[in-house]
Amino acid sequence: MHKEDFAQMIKHQLKHTLFVASAVVVLAGLALFAVTDRQDTVVIQAETSQPTQDRSASVGSLIGGLEARLTENPDDAKGWLLLARSHDHLGNNDEAWNAYSRARELGMNDEALELKLAANMVGALDQ
Numbered sequence: 001m002h003k004e005d006f007a008q009m010i011k012h013q014l015k016h017t018l019f020v021a022s023a024v025v026v027l028a029g030l031a032l033f034a035v036t037d038r039q040d041t042v043v044i045q046a047e048t049s050q051p052t053q054d055r056s057a058s059v060g061s062l063i064g065g066l067e068a069r070l071t072e073n074p075d076d077a078k079g080w081l082l083l084a085r086s087h088d089h090l091g092n093n094d095e096a097w098n099a100y101s102r103a104r105e106l107g108m109n110d111e112a113l114e115l116k117l118a119a120n121m122v123g124a125l126d127q
Contacts, residue, residue, distance in 0.1 A: 059086050077106035085113060093120045 063086050070079050080103035087096035097117050100110070 059089055062086060063090075075106060077103050077108040080106060081108045081110060081113075084117075085110075088113060088117065093117065093124065097121065 063083065066079060066083050066086065070076060070083065073079065080099050084096045084100035084103055087093075087099055096113075097120075100113060100117055103110075104114075
């Protein structure tokens, strides 16, 4: 085997390996997104399948677990956004704003929630 043929073979194998590795990374990312997105769905289902009084208690207990998870993984942007939405649901405006601010620092954005929280803050200033 000539050096050129060997170099071409190595180059081909390297391209193949990089392609497979890229595919694995993409699939792992999609799987992680699916798992994280499923957690959001579980919270939404928990909120909508119970009477209103029970919902607040349920969301309150979920907040404790979410805060514990964020203590262990403070760079979980989706977790911070979910925490902000949960606090907003309970009317905890300051906590919601703080959690949303952290989510924005980590690159998450929810314009509807941001507008609602900003309106709540302006309303609190007017009182």
